[in-house]
Amino acid sequence: MKIQQRYFLGKEDKLKSRKVIQQLFEEGKQITVFPLKAIWMTGAPPSSLQAAVSVSARHFKKAVDRNRIKRLIRESYRLQKNELSSHLIQKDKQLSVFFIFIGNELPHYQLVSDACGKLLKKLILLTDENNQ
Numbered sequence: 001m002k003i004q005q006r007y008f009l010g011k012e013d014k015l016k017s018r019k020v021i022q023q024l025f026e027e028g029k030q031i032t033v034f035p036l037k038a039i040w041m042t043g044a045p046p047s048s049l050q051a052a053v054s055v056s057a058r059h060f061k062k063a064v065d066r067n068r069i070k071r072l073i074r075e076s077y078r079l080q081k082n083e084l085s086s087h088l089i090q091k092d093k094q095l096s097v098f099f100i101f102i103g104n105e106l107p108h109y110q111l112v113s114d115a116c117g118k119l120l121k122k123l124i125l126l127t128d129e130n131n132q
Helices: 018-027 063-080 081-093 109-131
Strands: 029-033 036-042 051-057 097-103
Touching: 018 036, 018 097, 029 109, 036 109, 051 063, 051 081, 063 081, 063 097, 063 109, 081 109, 097 109
Parallel strands: 051 097
Antiparallel strands: 029 036, 036 097
């Protein structure tokens, strides 16, 4: 019998500290895979991996649309973060990530999922480069 993988995004996995978010925007590095941009920094959160999501009100006037996009991003992140999380635990590192949606029209889940997967793979490579 095969053990089923559990995917979760709990309270400790969410980046909420104003201090850490401000530090992230001042000192963090950026990577972009359209329609997502990730600002990331190692060594800040108490947990091994914390993330936050944002969507611009300039492009999406309705809160319904912004909330839908944030749900899509969080869901795709939740399902794909295990590889990055296990990599960080193995390397004994902490990582803060802030996802920003930079597109200007409502995306489909597949587009967001592909972009999130590519971003997470790039983060694995970039955290390895910073280690050496």
